[in-house]
Amino acid sequence: MGVSVAYVTFADPDGFDDEKEVVVTAWAEEGIAGEIVRWDDPEVDWAAFDAAVVRTPWDYVERRAEFLAWAHRTESVTRLLNPAAVLERNTDKTYLRELDAPIIPTYWVGAGEAVDFPVLDEYVVKPSISAGARDTIRTRDREEAEAHAARLAAGGRTAMIQPYLDMVESEGETSLLYFGGRFSHAVRRNAMLVESASRPGQGNDHGELRVPEPDQFALAERVLGEFPEVLYARVDLVRLADGSPALIEVELTEPYLFLRYAPGAAANLARALAEAL
Ligand SMILES: Nc1ncnc2c1ncn2[C@@H]1O[C@H](COP(=O)(O)OP(=O)(O)O)[C@@H](O)[C@H]1O
Ligand SMILES: [Mg+2]
The missing domain is CATH 3.40.50.20 (Rossmann fold)
Incomplete structure (x- = not known):
């Protein structure tokens, strides 16, 4: 059989x-x-x-x-x-705190903790357990950011407060796909916290094929070194104001894989699975 x-x-x-x-x-x-x-x-x-x-x-x-x-x-x-x-x-982004890698500067408010974070131009406030930007807001209004963080923390969740990085709308988020530890392909993903994300064809499960820069490969591989046992991984990267790459998250649970964007991508996954078995 x-x-x-x-x-x-x-x-x-x-x-x-x-x-x-x-x-x-x-x-x-x-x-x-x-x-x-x-x-x-x-x-x-x-x-x-x-x-x-x-x-x-x-x-x-x-x-x-x-x-x-x-x-x-x-x-x-x-x-x-x-x-x-x-x-x-x-499945809980608190893992980002433990990685030996640059992440978006993040202020954490644990369940039941007091809300405390510095003044920023524009805020993103999200729960540490989320997907598809669920319960995630973007606002310039500090009171609104505080209220959302307080609501999450009062509800027993960990809130993450970050600066809104507008590079997600220009350069875009870069996602590198690795199967069996080998690079397969990468895409530029659309920004999610914008009006157009709610229109068909504009969400961040859409994008275009992209060749990563050497610093992006280096960061992705450094992060994946911490997860040697995975079959599939999507490393989602942004650039900070100083141009350096940072992790937005590493998707090891349920990433959309953008297989139709790269010829051979599905075959790469199948080969990695065959080798793992
Ligand atoms: N600090 C941020 N600056 C700009 N956009 C952000 C920021 N954090 C999240 N986003 C947008 O929201 C999307 C979802 O956030 P993410 O942290 O990846 O959580 P998840 O995908 O698990 O919901 C990102 O792909 C990005 O488009
Ligand atoms: Mg994401």
């Missing part, structure tokens, strides 16, 4: 994940039979798979404890990629 691998997604009535078919087709070329399954489907026999690749569980943010319990349970019966410990660490 051949190798069989679960492609783990969520109940996706609107078809947001448009990479399923291209991934499973590329796996087939490597002799891997892929099956598209929902992470929260109680009928799935995870032990029947040689591995489960977490791809697009895009409803986990509101159900993180349940999702992580699922990950640990699943990992006890099959190979989970990325591993449950990585998912646990990566």
Whole structure:
């Protein structure tokens, strides 16, 4: 019998994940039979798979404890990629504090803590557990920034306060995709906290192919050195006012992979998976 691998997604009535078919087709070329399954489907026999690749569980943010319990349970019966410990660490952006890498200057307000951060021109306030800019605001109004941070902290969440970097609208965020530790491709992603992000074709799951600069490769590889056990990684970079690259986040849980943008990208993922098995 051949190798069989679960492609783990969520109940996706609107078809947001448009990479399923291209991934499973590329796996087939490597002799891997892929099956598209929902992470929260109680009928799935995870032990029947040689591995489960977490791809697009895009409803986990509101159900993180349940999702992580699922990950640990699943990992006890099959190979989970990325591993449950990585998912646990990566789904709360407080991991950014522990990395030996430059990040966007961030003021942290923990659950129940008093709100305290310096005056900035323009603020981004976001919860440490989020995806798709959920509960994230951009404002020049300090009172609004304070109120949002206070609301998050009062609700038992960790708030992150950052300067708004307008380079995300000019140069754009650069995302480098690595499969099995090898660079596959990179894209320039659209800015998210702008009016146009709500229009079709403008969200930050759209972009264009981009060749990273050497300093961006160097930073991405330094960050990934801390996560040697991952199958897939997307390193999202911005540039600070002084031009130096900084991490906005490293997506090791549910990144959109921009596979249609680069010929061979899906094959790169399939090859990395075949090698991992
Ligand atoms: N400090 C910032 N300056 C400018 N844009 C930001 C900033 N933080 C977040 N954004 C925008 O919001 C998007 C989502 O923020 P991010 O920190 O990546 O969280 P997540 O993707 O997990 O929701 C980014 O891709 C970027 O477009
Ligand atoms: Mg992001």
